[in-house]
Amino acid sequence: MAHCIVPEAEEILEKEFKVLDKGFVRLVDYLGSDDRIVQAARVSYGDGTQTVTKDEALIDYLMRQQHTSPFEQVVFTFHLKMPIFIARQWVRHRMGRINEISGRLSVMKEEFYVPDIKNIDPQKKDKLERALEPLEPEEAEKIQKEFVKGQKKSYEAYKSLIESGLAREIARINLPLSLYTEFYWQMDLNNLFHFLKLRLDTHAQLEMREYAKTILNIVRKVCPVATASFENVMLKSVSFNGEEIVALRKVLSGETNPLSGKKLDRFLTKVKNGLQL
Ligand SMILES: Cc1cc2nc3c(=O)[nH]c(=O)nc-3n(C[C@H](O)[C@H](O)[C@H](O)COP(=O)(O)OP(=O)(O)OC[C@H]3O[C@@H](n4cnc5c(N)ncnc54)[C@H](O)[C@@H]3O)c2cc1C
Known part of the structure; x- marks a missing residue:
């Protein structure tokens, strides 16, 4: 079977799905679909597939058996815009291929992440995560203003260094982690599911989870059957020792x-x- 075209995916191609205050996820392209997973699996099973007639059952079987290679035949290219502190976590997923905006070649835009007041949380005692009890709104608002003030100050310094003729690659070094960056990210479906399992988990940072949720919704459009199986078999499962x-x-x-x-x-x-x- 030739090139897979999924009408629901075609509809969202190039659309920007807003994440956080200034970020987005955009599906640039996709290669394959649920059909491609089935075709690839049937090649590897050869005569053994004669008894497996239903595609959905086959995909679910592959998911349950952790027969992951047919899922690698489906590939996604995303255009992502996110704060640098989230991009730092993103690049830990080594199986993705990345092409990022260059702060050496271009002047970085004045775009910083400013968390919503309801997401400015105190530290949970002895734990990695944020506490569940939010700060008082007045206190959170004060902190939010401090963030904005710091961002403005650092961008003004950056701009004046650029204007004074300093090289872009050195002028940028004091810009904060809240600065937005953009990159193309290509990932196969097997590794994307692994990424989603880790980054949709409540242990992942809230801002990262927002991106992961948007990616999950996009992946669902391209591969609805595999995504439903992933949600049931991997995402909503717990393992016992x-x-x-x-x-x-x-x-x-x-x-x-x-x-x-x-x-x-x-x-x-x-x-x-x-x-x-
Ligand atoms: C909640 C959370 C908190 C985290 N906190 C920290 C932290 O404090 N500090 C920190 O440094 N990191 C942290 N990480 C990052 C984490 O340690 C992993 O680097 C990240 O989640 C990527 O996981 P991965 O290696 O499974 O994924 P990928 O890099 O996408 O790899 C996918 C899979 O490919 C295989 N693989 C990839 N590369 C290799 C290789 N070289 N050799 C063998 N197999 C390979 C593995 O099976 C791997 O699971 C955190 C992650 C999460 C989700």
Whole structure:
């Protein structure tokens, strides 16, 4: 079968989906669809596919078996605009191919991320994440103003260094992490699902999760069957270790849970989170 065209995906090509205050995700192009996953799988299974007649069942089977290579046959190219502190996390996903705007060749625009007041949160004690209890709005507003003031000051200094004839690559070095950057990002569907599993998780930074949610919605348009399977098999699943499986068996047969302390807390959190999804 030749080139895959998905009408729902064609409709959103080149559309900018707004993320945060000034960022976006834009699908530039896609190669393949649910059909391509099925074609690729049938090649690798050869005669063995004769019994697998339904494409959806085949895709779900591949997902459950972690037979990942057919998913690698589908490729996405996105145009992304995001603050540099999110781009720093993004580039850790090594399987993507990137082409980013150059601060050596171009003058960076005065575009900074300013978090919404409701997202200016205090630090959670002894934890990586933000606390659930928000700051008082007046306090958050004061901090927001400080962010804007710092951004303006650093951009003015940058602009005057550029105007004085300083090289762009050195004039930029004091610009903050909240500055927006843009890049093209190409990723295959298998690695994209892995990215989404990590970056849609509540442990990922809130701003990163906003981008991941938008990417998920775009991927759903191109590969609805594979995405539904991913959501069910990977995204909404929780895994239990050996001790936890024993505990589950005991609880299900009416016996006392053998876990205690932190192990019990972790187990209960997993069960709770699994049920919430
Ligand atoms: C919530 C969260 C917090 C994080 N905090 C930190 C932090 O504090 N500090 C920090 O440094 N990082 C942090 N990271 C980044 C994290 O450690 C990973 O680098 C990132 O999530 C990319 O994961 P990955 O390597 O699985 O993905 P990718 O780089 O996209 O790779 C996908 C898969 O390809 C395979 N692969 C890729 N490259 C190789 C290789 N060289 N050798 C073998 N197999 C390979 C692996 O199977 C890998 O899972 C954090 C990530 C998350 C989600």
